[in-house]
Amino acid sequence: MAEEKSNGSTVIGLDGMYENYFLDYASYVILERAIPTIEDGLKPVQRRILHAMFQMNDGRFHKVANIIGQTMQYHPHGDAAIGDALVKLGQKDLLIDQQGNWGNIATGDAASAPRYIEARLSHFALEVAFNKHITDWQLSYDGRNKEPIQLPMKFPLLLAQGAEGIAVGLSTRIMPHNFNELIDASIKILQDKSFTIYPDFQTGGYLDITDYNHGERGGRIKVRARIEKQDKNTLVIKEIPYGTTTSSLIDSILKANDKGKINIKKITDNTAKEVEVVIDLASGQSPELTIEALYAFTYCEVSISPNACVIVDDKPMFLDVREILRRSTMHTKALMRAELKIQEKEWLDKYHFASLEKIFIENRVYHEIEEAETWEAVLEIIDAEMRKYIAEPDEEILPGDDRLVLARPFIQDDILRLTEIKIKKISKYNKFKAEEAIQALQDEIDKTRHHLAHLTEYCIDYFTHLKDKYGKDRQRRTKITTFGEIEIQQVVANNAKLYVNYEEGFIGSGLKKATFIRDCSDIDDVIAFRKDGHFQVSKIDDKVFMGKDILHADIWYRGDERTTYHMVYLDGKSKRTYIKRFQVKALTRDREYDLTKGTKGSRVLYFSVHPNGESEVIKVTLSSNTRARKKVFEFDFGDLDIKGRRANGNILTKYAVRKIEHKETGGSTLEALKVYMDNATGQLNMEERGRFVGEFEGADQLIVIHKDGSYELLDFDPNLRLPVESVHTVARFEPEIIWNVVYYEGSKKWTMVKRFQIETSTTSQRFPFLTEHRSTKLLLITPESKTKVMYRDGEKNEEEFVFEEFIDVKGWKALGNKLDESKVKIIEVEVPDIAEDDEGAEASKDKEGEDKDEFSPGDTVDLQVKKGGQGDLFD
Template identity: 50%
Template sequence: MSENKMTSEEGSLTRVTGMYKDWFLDYASYVILERAVPALEDGFKPVQRRIMHALRELDDGRYNKVANVVGHTMQFHPHGDASIYDAMVQIGQKDLLIDTQGNWGNILTGDGAAAARYIEARLSKFALEVVFSPKITEWQLSYDGRKKEPVHLPVKFPLLLAQGAEGIAVGLSTKLLPHNFNELIDASISYLKGRSFTLYPDFPTAGIIDVSQYNKGSRGGKIRVRARIEQKEKNLLVIKEIPFGTNTSSLKDSILKANEKGKIKIKKIEDNTAADVEILVYLPSGISPDKTIDALYAFTSCESSISPLACVIQDNKPVFTDVHSMLKDSADRTLGLLKRELEIQLDELEEQWHFANLERIFIENRIYRDIEEEETWEGVISAIEKGLHPHIGNLRREVTRDDIIRLTEIRIKRISKFDLDKAQQLIESLDEKIKETLHHLDNLVDYTVDYFKSLKKRYGEGRERKSEIRVFDDIEATKVVIRNTKLYMNREEGFIGTSLRKDEYVTDCSDIDDIIVFTKNGQMMVTRVDSKTFIGKNIIHAGVFKKKDSRTVYNMIYRSMKGGPTYIKRFSVTGVTRDKAYALTGDKPSAEVLYFSANPNGEAEIISVLLRQSGSIKKLKWDLDFADVLIKGRASKGNLVSKYPVKRIEFKEAGVSTLKPRNIWFDSVVGRLNTEGRGELLGAFKGEDLLLHIQPNGVVKTQQPDMNLRFDSDFLVLEKWNPQKPISVVYYEGERQKYYLKRFLIEQGEKEELVLSEHPGSKLEWVSTDWRPMISIDFPKPKGKDPKAPLEVNVEEFIALKGLKALGNQLSSEKIKKINSLESLPYEEEAEAPAEQIEVVDEESVDGKEEQGSLF
């Protein structure tokens, strides 16, 4: 290393040259190539490859202490035992290459493995078959030159995609997600046969995954992973599977942390995880289980996002790729490795065939006697060569000196016991094997496909997909967060916030909510919840703001300026720019709001208008119905109430919703209701309409069609509830051991009832919400008798309407094989008249301009 010094008045500058300028690049290259990033050729990082090589050298069919394996690996790996032990535990926990014994930790709970001296390991049968093949392995010297180690192991399987990999190097990182064993084999077969295929991750922790943005695992893609959460009882949730990258301890901590912050509300949590995950989350009474499930996904580790990064070492340099390209490369490499193995096998068979024929000729023709008189070694060789010459016409290659030397090594005992028939059988079997090997080489793709099928048959059992693929619904945090604080306001001074406890209480809210506020002078603002925020003096209304909420309607009467005319208008606020003041009454500073109401479902009340006595006005009081006013944008001017001064406005009568019924659909993919037209249309719902939900366990619910509700795919009925429409069910009564049919009406709204008896043997067999259903009943065939004819039943004639708790009429005491729904009898149902809105004409904007697009 050399140094150049420059001197100036301010001091000296030393330029560092020589090895310094290369050191960082050398270090970065070493970390990338030798430590952090796996090789595409075999799917191993160097430490993993050396562990597998050490296990193969130690393999005798019995378990080895991991401490012994680690020590043996240190002959090849120039690092400490801790890194080797950690890498070996990770391989063992993936349950593919290493057959483990002892406490190897638990990926579900996050518990670590026992010390290396206590646990044992050996290579799995799968690893012995797929990973090793010494005859086609390329070898190199170990770091100290004393041993040989493989450059790459001849892996005949997409191992890297099966196990996944993660590593952080210098300047880059890699994150390859694990995929399903059987699906990788199926994809390899599809590729070899020229068919398309798709690959998605599958995690040992199971869970639910959304792969809609996976993008083949390349850079820029992502997947979302969720825990599997089910409602076990009314106030009890159970987490049965966890997202990849978490464990039950970290998941439990995240739930407790969210509870402390007030994002969710739970009573207690229990972790009963052993072989399977079981985390019990107990809820306080009055807390919605569906909403809590969404909150767990929104505010805890029950949902996370994973961004894959497919970086691998290929041809001794890092490359970015995707899982489809990696699988194709693996399938091609497997085909090439199998070809090399077949070629070596063919050479060995040809060599065996050649010497078997030479041996037969040598012994059958008693050529060994020709060497009895020879006194020199060259004479022996020459005699054998001369004796063989007349008989070697059928051999496939020339006889070499080495062949003749090998013949001289045949023992006398073997010559004396030589059996010509057995020798001929051996040659014929070798011929068959050679033909078979040649056939495999000529049909290499089919041979490789059969190889993959063989792997799946022998090792694929028990390796079915664990992670369920599903499209996730987007959860808005503001809709599911627990209202963990209280909002107050000082109307006169114009302040609003959570710290104004001495002032007027407004509503419960959360710290991530937005608040909408209206003032007396016609100003509107949306702002974040804070401890104390100034809006403007004389607040007339404040509440939690719901983005894109078109059903909340604000009714307002205002005066545009002092002494000016009075206007009436109705509007909704679906989106605004946060912390921006909006003028709803024009730009005059003397504008004033005379009447204001916020209506969550578009209600339209009736008010009385009283004018001041002025001149010759004859009518000083009259009623106005807000239902006569069309709902417009917030910037609309509205309709003229009076050009004369208004004394006051009095509330007279509450009104009903003037909004049109909203169409609600059910999206079976995500198990949610929606108003965007996804899935099956359930009907047009008014504000008071309810949803009918019947479950296989016999629970019948009528409930508000809340978009936060979650429905499992096994429900029997999910539709708009008609209180006049009967529900018909056939059920098996466990105590009486008979089948009953009953029809009933649900007498009141928002109710949950069990239509079966509480006996554990009771079971719901059939349900219908048709007006006049018909059914056909099939009975099992009696032994030795003719089958009983199906029984047709007119449900309406069979039983009259009874109460929900009634037992019903006995349908059959015999065992029923199947209940079939027939075409229902005709029934004229009255059409429901749609709600109408009254059109308003001659409206104009308060500022004379059109409504502008919203930024929020």
């Protein structure tokens, strides 16, 4: 608190200083440095840069050093802050045209020194950001100049560029959005329609907006790099997540490799104009699992928490992006109205004086001033003479009075302007042209008033104009999709080895003299089952005690719905033998669980593990001294239901058991996995995300047919990620299927038809079934031999054929038969309904074919193969 001393001085206490000085400082940082205003979407330094560039604008490029110097007239924080802000504005590629090395947002490389690079305002900036007539001004920090309080921004710049800033006690982080999508959404706002907008980044990548919450506080987005599998040993990163650079990305990958989370051999940054980071995998590493691990352990996936804080009426306010866009659109509408009002006034002024000038010259008013001896007399004569032909706006006009009613009063300034008319203009005066000019002015006034009366339509036309003129090369770069959850334990590289001492009960990665189980990672969980019927799960370490007499030990994955355990145990109390079949999906780590009835003396007689729920037949031999008539019998575990670990199981026998032997293993008793492929990322999943691939069991394989006319067999892996850009068809592989193909052969320039079966068995290798000429193009592929194809040949005639009637099955390397000596246009495909009897089956038209009259070369068809539970094969 402030206290006044006897000598007149004032002492301010610490609490008073905190209350006044700190709040003043906080307010300054929030309003004048860190947080953008909602109206023009700019921070003060950005606004001052643009204003200085507008003052300098002559259409040519200026040295950035010169721009910085000009901006320092308005911004009191030094050249470094101005230079950094200017470079960041330029890198947004919206308001500023750049010349020279402006750095690289992908690699993080800095721009050249200000004396080497140049800039100027873009045409877009000049159109949307400046109008001195509707700009509010204030004095600069030193009072020598005027600067805009806000620029009259007629575009949602804040959402187009995004913004980040840290102030005192709060921060802002607004994501950039797509130029065209913002304009489309603004038009919908003006039309009072619903809309949604989502972020779009210059760096591309994939975006999961599940928890975006429209950019409000508490929301979250996840952004991923676009990673492509070049071959089985090489991955290529083509696009990176927003907020990262190739340098930071590579550093995170190297750190993950050092920690053993992934296993790579080499990483190379070939980024130039486009991002290209090449990752060479270590021998034996799965590309698909490595991609998942990159997302899990590196900056290939980042999580961003938006926080849309903006300045509204000189106060910070937290809004969502929809409200920001609504306010921006309404602000643009208000600015358009203000501009139209100014235009109307300008046209009215021109119309007013043109009318006065016409009267002045046609009625030779200038002759009346020849005898005037003083300037005052001249003005009085003109005033008197002009009023014979004009009437004031509020003057009552009587019948027969043909004077011109003015739109505004006739004032002294009008008289002065009349005296300034040159003799040359009077001598060359043309009445007809003057009337045309006045009518043109009237037309402009009417047009401006029409725009004011239909302001919403005028604004919609304005936004449409911006999109047509500046939005052609501003398509969405970031693909919106949904990311599946990555199971960390399943994708981390094997950087440890699991050993087990079965008798002593120790498990760990440091037991080199114990029995080796498998390679694993240092974050895996280990499950161990013991002869006394107990089991537990623990985190892997160098040496962990799990209890003596271990029967089985392995890596355990939470939520595993495939691995099934078979167990036969003796109940210590009843002496009966029980049999059970169970799974372990969830439990508490380091807690001991009992699989028996829990009585003293219970023990396990038989135990086996089946990774895909396979059935099993065992042979049971009873003790010879039992009274059982049948002392040897078989039992099929497939007859048991799979239950939880707590279930006691079924009674196998009440007699003493001498031994139990495994006889044979059957097929899986679990439901086949229904597998889908994410249309955006190519990730296989079981969450019904994307197109249906098929139902998979055991050793089933995938067949992938690529758009370049090659096929590839892959072992099924639920973590597999396919290259969406190159995939034409993906399905469960069935060797007996005949593939029917129409293609354009590039060297002969013919359209060919062929039918073949897959004859190779090598996995993870592409086999081209079309010729490798660069003009060869796959037009159609289907597994239905009875498919009827309608096409238009080179002479524009419509023809048709059925695959199995046109050509026999040949080898996959065969060229096939000629269909036409030119490239045909496929216009319709009729596929038989193979779910019905062949004789009664009706041809069902492809869904995509019903919506369009013709197929273009390269179009794909949405077909289904019913047998074997196979699903959608085509895009």
